[in-house]
Amino acid sequence: MNVSALEEYGLRCAARLAQLKDGETLSASEIAESEGLSVEYVSKFMLHLKRAGLVKTLRGIHGGFSLAKPPSEISIKAVLDGLKGPRESASFCDGFSGRQSVCARRPGCSIRPFWGVLEKMFDGFTSRLSLEDLISSESETYLRAQQVAHELCLEAQAEVEFKT
Amino acid sequence: MNVSALEEYGLRCAARLAQLKDGETLSASEIAESEGLSVEYVSKFMLHLKRAGLVKTLRGIHGGFSLAKPPSEISIKAVLDGLKGPRESASFCDGFSGRQSVCARRPGCSIRPFWGVLEKMFDGFTSRLSLEDLISSESETYLRAQQVAHELCLEAQAEVEFKT
DNA sequence: CCAATACAATACAAACTTGTAAGGATTTAG
DNA sequence: CTAAATCCTTACAAGTTTGTATTGTATTGG
Numbered sequence: 001m002n003v004s005a006l007e008e009y010g011l012r013c014a015a016r017l018a019q020l021k022d023g024e025t026l027s028a029s030e031i032a033e034s035e036g037l038s039v040e041y042v043s044k045f046m047l048h049l050k051r052a053g054l055v056k057t058l059r060g061i062h063g064g065f066s067l068a069k070p071p072s073e074i075s076i077k078a079v080l081d082g083l084k085g086p087r088e089s090a091s092f093c094d095g096f097s098g099r100q101s102v103c104a105r106r107p108g109c110s111i112r113p114f115w116g117v118l119e120k121m122f123d124g125f126t127s128r129l130s131l132e133d134l135i136s137s138e139s140e141t142y143l144r145a146q147q148v149a150h151e152l153c154l155e156a157q158a159e160v161e162f163k164t
Numbered sequence: 165m166n167v168s169a170l171e172e173y174g175l176r177c178a179a180r181l182a183q184l185k186d187g188e189t190l191s192a193s194e195i196a197e198s199e200g201l202s203v204e205y206v207s208k209f210m211l212h213l214k215r216a217g218l219v220k221t222l223r224g225i226h227g228g229f230s231l232a233k234p235p236s237e238i239s240i241k242a243v244l245d246g247l248k249g250p251r252e253s254a255s256f257c258d259g260f261s262g263r264q265s266v267c268a269r270r271p272g273c274s275i276r277p278f279w280g281v282l283e284k285m286f287d288g289f290t291s292r293l294s295l296e297d298l299i300s301s302e303s304e305t306y307l308r309a310q311q312v313a314h315e316l317c318l319e320a321q322a323e324v325e326f327k328t
Numbered sequence: 329c330c331a332a333t334a335c336a337a338t339a340c341a342a343a344c345t346t347g348t349a350a351g352g353a354t355t356t357a358g
Numbered sequence: 359c360t361a362a363a364t365c366c367t368t369a370c371a372a373g374t375t376t377g378t379a380t381t382g383t384a385t386t387g388g
Contacts, residue, residue: 001286002166003279005376008260012275027334035269036262041377043335050335060385061333076278096172098200105199110298111176113306114240115167117313118289122165125282134274142277149281153317169346191364205347207365214365224355225363 009037010045010083011076011134017055018071018131025064045083052082071135077126124152173201174209174247175240175298181219182235182295189228209247216246235299241290288316 013031020026032042046065049055056068067074089095092115097103105111128148133141177195184190196206210229213219220232231238253259256279261267269275292312297305 001283002168003256004166005260008256008275009262012269015275029334036264036267038263038378040379044377047336057335058385059333059335059383061387063334063385065335092167092172096169098173099202100200103200105176108302110300110302110305111172111179113302114293114298114309117306117309118286119165121285121289121313122282125285129278134278136274138272138274138277141274142281145278145281149285150317153314193364202348204349208347211366221365222355223353223363223365225357227355227364229365 006045006048006083007080009035009041010049011079013042013046014049014054014067014074014079014131015134017065017067018074018135020066025058025062025066027064031065048083048085049079051085052078054078054082067131071131074131075127076129076131076134077123079131080126121152124155125149128152170209170212170247171244173199173205174213175243177206177210178213178218178231178238178243178295179298181229181231182238182299184230189222189226189230191228194228212249213243213246215249216242218242218246231295235295238295239291240293240295240298241287243295244290285316288319289313292316 012035016031016034017026028043028046029039031037031046032039035042046055046057050057050065054068054074056066058064058066093103093106093109093112103109125145125148128151129145133144136144176199180195180198181190192207192210193203195201195210196203199206210219210221214221214229218232218238220230222228222230257267257270257273257276267273289309289312292315293309297308300308
């Protein structure tokens with residue numbers, strides 16, 4: 001499971017903003033300081049989050065960043081997608097077609113459902129957790145994440161019963 | 165969820181080998197042909213799998229590649245790890261410490277349990293599925309993957325009940 | 329107005345990933 | 359023995375990611 005630097009640092013910074021009270025802001029330099037990153041770097045991916053509509057900015061001497069919506073309404077999936085910018089990520093089959101225009105395994109590929117189920121778990125997990133879940137204590141977040149993981153299983157079970 | 169080209173193509177080629185009968189081999193050019201890749205590229209990552217002890221090779225005119233163990237004994241996780249080569253992948257905390265030697269959020273980070281639970285799901289899923297599960301039909305593989313996803317959920321449930 | 333503060337945009341360099349190229353080493357058929 | 363087939367190794371080029379540097383633009387306090 002590969003997590004890019006953009007995803008990791010961007011999520012951390014978004015989680016910082018989730019701790020703000022209404023009307024408060026955090027400047028890039030404050031975020032950079034608290035996360036141990038350079039100001040330029042923080043500015044860079046906060047801009048991505050702004051363009052994705054997740055973050056508001058204010059310029060000027062008391063400016064800074066704040067969330068555009070309540071933390072509970074911003075899923076972690078939305079943050080991760082927003083950080084990547086507007087470029088669409090191709091599906092496994094379209095993205096890895098080797099030297100050909102279409103994957104050599106089409107149709108009837110058994111690799112596809114493997115990644116498909118895995119991606120569904122990933123998307124389900126990141127969609128159900130929000131920035132609000134990242135501002136609790138470490139142990140509370142852990143329990144909440146476990147709970148979501150459990151809920152996902154029930155869905156998988158339902159789908160298996162439907163198919164068999 | 166980012167899947168690298170190495171992981172995707174390497175897994176496909178390993179799955180091809182899983183279809184071989186005992187004593188049969190597939191040459192790099194045969195694999196390359198069937199997967200739509202170059203011979204040189206296939207040779208490259210098959211070597212990684214060999215060094216990881218998952219694949220046997222035979223040189224000479226009737227040589228080629230075959231699995232070192234039965235497909236059921238080679239987990240998908242072992243294949244994905246083997247493809248990366250011997251370099252260890254740092255944990256999230258150690259790998260993303262920004263400009264500092266240690267992550268600024270230690271101790272008590274609520275991002276950590278989020279990735280932790282996700283990675284546990286990923287590892288559990290890829291550990292329980294083997295190359296044998298990738299040689300069935302697309303729909304059979306799909307059902308098997310769903311079943312494994314469900315099993316993982318039950319584990320998560322047990323853990324939540326224990327903690328609360 | 330003006331200067332300080334802060335976001336915004338672009339360029340750039342180092343490191344990693346992706347895929348190709350070329351030649352070397354090993355086995356086997358004849 | 360020799361030649362063909364095959365794996366093995368190293369080098370390298372193009373593209374992407376990562377992080378920095380520089381310059382521009384907007385807002386606010388005095």
